[in-house]
Amino acid sequence: MVCFYLGCSFSFEGQLMEAGIPVRNVEHGKNVSIYRTAVPCVPAGVFHCPLVVTMRPIPAGMLTTAAQITHLNPQAHGAPIHIGDPALLGIYDLSKPDYGCPVECHAGDVPVFWACGVTAIEAIRNSKPPLAFSHSPGSMFLTDVPDSPLPTSDLSPLCFLVSHDPLLYSLASQRAVGKIRELEEVIGEDPGNRGIQALFVQDELVRSCLALSHSTSVAITTGFPTHHMYSPPDETDGPPGALAMATMLLELGKQVTMVTDRRALQMNQDLVEEAVRTGVLKTTIPLVTFEGSGPDSALHFLCHEGDPRKPRFDHLVAIERSGRAADGNYYNMRGVNLKHLVDPIDDLFVAAMDIPGITTIGIGDGGNELGMGKIKEKVKSLMPNGSLIACDVAADYAITAGVSNWGGYAVACGLYVLSICPSHQWYLRKGTKPTTSPMLLDNLVACLPSVDKEESVLSTLVRLGVRSGVTGNLAMEVDGLTFHPTHSALISRLLGLTLDSAPTLNASQQHQVSLK
Known part of the structure; x- marks a missing residue:
């Protein structure tokens, strides 16, 4: 057996809250919303699957801060991979996540998506090995490895609104x-x-x-x-x-x-x-x-x-x-x-x-x-x-x-x-x-x-x-x-x-x- 341990975006939620950024799923006492996208991952041998993402609603005025905090945590998937209209990822109904629980957006919130370790479950399903064990979404393996963000640098991202219809933000250092x-x-x-x-x-x-x-x-x-x-x-x-x-x-x-x-x-x-x-x-x-x-x-x-x-x-x-x-x-x-x-x-x-x-x-x-x-x-x-x-x-x-x-x-x-x-x-x-x-x-x-x-x-x-x-x-x-x-x-x-x-x-x- 070969074990793969993947980072998890739950790791940075505490840092978001410390910065004053609301984490709606935590506020509501729910598991995070998790979606299967239409974005294909790069295949590796028999493993192939779509990218799976978590979504957290973030107030528009805090998007840059959220991107900068998570950028410093590459072992927890790093910065967002998409900010804005979920349809651009092939997600057409936020109220129906593929895993986890639906989380409501408040007025002024923007859907923000991060890569998710549940992608591995999709890879297992598609490659169909005779035996595999995985975590239940939202119930991860906990380690004693300390959360050690990278130091800030001029590669830290800034967030810009580039399109209203469809809603799309972009990041650049x-x-x-x-x-x-x-x-x-x-x-x-x-x-x-x-x-x-x-x-x-x-x-x-x-x-x-x-x-x-x-x-x-x-x-x-x-x-x-x-x-x-x-x-x-x-x-x-x-x-x-x-x-x-x-x-x-x-x-x-x-x-x-x-x-x-x-x-x-x-x-x-x-x-x-x-x-x-x-x-x-x-x-x-x-x-x-x-x-x-x-x-x-x-x-x-x-x-x-x-x-x-x-x-x-x-x-x-x-x-x-x-x-x-x-x-x-x-x-x-x-x-x-x-x-x-x-x-x-x-x-x-x-x-x-x-x-x-x-x-x-x-x-x-x-x-x-x-x-x-x-x-x-x-x-x-x-x-x-x-x-x-x-x-x-x-x-x-x-x-x-x-x-x-x-x-x-x-x-x-x-x-x-x-x-x-x-x-x-x-x-x-x-x-x-x-x-x-x-x-x-x-x-x-x-x-x-x-x-x-x-x-x-x-x-x-x-x-x-x-x-x-x-x-x-x-x-x-x-x-x-x-x-x-x-x-x-x-x-x-x-x-x-x-x-x-x-x-x-x-x-x-x-x-x-x-x-x-």
Whole structure:
């Protein structure tokens, strides 16, 4: 006979109560609620089974504290593997646990789930050994091994709400969050003196990166035809940032689609093909258009068969995309109406508000971009022509940057930071799979924005006749700022900050990183 002794989440309940966190099952004198999930464990030989979890309702304001306390107890399963809607784990009725007793949530409580040693019972049931002994759920083997939490460190998790419908919180270490906040601070610089810092909202970049880390299928849209007197009318801000995000998302295993205006389809196809040819992209990206052919066209575009229970995308991202103002028109910063050059892609963001499971993100640098409706009152009162040009369509998250491309670069860098964050990876993978492999780390480093890659993308846009915003120059500049030294220096800073958060790079990884 071989004996396996597994940790138990009961071990940390005393520490939760010492911190003032209510433990509802203890308050009610009940066994904890235990559920079989739809999350498969990694099989080992004949052993295979779904993950089993315990659930404890925790007041929303205490989620970070609960995560930090339990994170310090890895022998008792560590931090939560899920916080929020139980349906995301395949649990559809909290009142009917598979083991233990139902425990009621109080007003303001959030369901929090931890891995459970009862998983072993499921493994025994599935492997069907001729003889096995196990504990009864809630009646564990007690040892004389002292409860010795790990010392606190900057790997301790912070908890963020990333989606209301379905309800989803995410975890990331203090180190990772601090690094993304540094990235957010850098991209908020305003060398063009456009006043964008007045629109800044703390942690929009953090929440956007966390949300995208949980994504499966992402649609990205860009395109601002500010130069209406030229062909093409688009500017050089937007497409580079869109490609930078797409590159990282694809490497992380996400599906990526780009949504564009019909008039700009060929230009974007040429841009993507050149990016693949030069190695900026490893593979092509599907390009689609949306022209709004009827009242339900946005719903049918976003969802299979127009069914809001079957969304094609779980995230929509707009970067430097013309945004519809309150009067239904689309304005550049000078107040020129560009509606005749813009397809109604805003309708997708409006429709997404009523479709559970779709999160929206807007990236802008002036307040007239799609998604900036979230901060439209600030735009109206603080930006030139704000009362006219302010975008009226909100996104769940609005990232502001001195140049919108920088916001795209920062999202790509932030996703990398999360990909090497043990606290986030533990949560993202539900504690069932190994963290980022060295090979994947190599590939992710190669997918970060670099001066060489972004200079290549900008060169392609210039060859396609795309002009700088602000000045209209057909030159290596974005928003009137020359690529060297302004943009190249900022990209180097973002890359340096990002790689500073990583383990020591080996020679192969160092070879892939170009800072100049």
